[in-house]
Amino acid sequence: MKKINSALISVYYKDGLDVLAKTLSKNKVTIYSTGGTQKYLEDLGIEVVAVESLTNYPSILGGRVKTLHPKVFGGILARREVAQDLEQLNEFEIPAIDLVVVDLYPFEETVANSNEESEIIEKIDIGGISLIRAAAKNYKDTCVLSSNSQYPL
Numbered sequence: 545m546k547k548i549n550s551a552l553i554s555v556y557y558k559d560g561l562d563v564l565a566k567t568l569s570k571n572k573v574t575i576y577s578t579g580g581t582q583k584y585l586e587d588l589g590i591e592v593v594a595v596e597s598l599t600n601y602p603s604i605l606g607g608r609v610k611t612l613h614p615k616v617f618g619g620i621l622a623r624r625e626v627a628q629d630l631e632q633l634n635e636f637e638i639p640a641i642d643l644v645v646v647d648l649y650p651f652e653e654t655v656a657n658s659n660e661e662s663e664i665i666e667k668i669d670i671g672g673i674s675l676i677r678a679a680a681k682n683y684k685d686t687c688v689l690s691s692n693s694q695y696p697l
Contacts, residue, residue, distance in 0.1 A: 548687065550574040551643035552675070554581050554611060557692055564645065564695040565590050574639070578610045579603060611671045620644060620678040624685045644679040644688045648672045
């Protein structure tokens with residue numbers, strides 16, 4: 545098993561995240577995070593690198609675009625055994641991301657409890673599913689946790 549040196553954490557549900565994040569922090573894992581998750585972790589006293597400082601780009605469009613950036617996806621998708629990938633990480637100052645902790649917006653729950661189209665539309669997750677798929681594609685180098693039920697592992 546490879547050591548996890550860095551993690552991207554961006555979750556809707558925070559249940560159980562405190563134990564996972566404290567464990568990562570204790571093991572000197574660099575944590576990148578966004579918005580509400582970043583604030584939650586910082587309130588716990590956990591050091592976090594804002595994704596905005598990694599990308600040099602703010603969260604835009606009311607939070608619709610936060611992690612959809614080459615510096616995030618490059619870090620997740622870089623194949624650690626491919627020299628050209630590693631050279632490009634270095635060239636473009638992209639940190640390798642070893643762990644992605646992300647869940648999806650509660651679309652089904654929102655549909656069941658709301659008839660407001662705008663609220664339902666905003667619960668269609670784009671970034672979360674993209675992060676999950678990117679980590680899955682690079683499963684040899686990047687681990688993904690997509691549910692708080694996986695945190696104890």
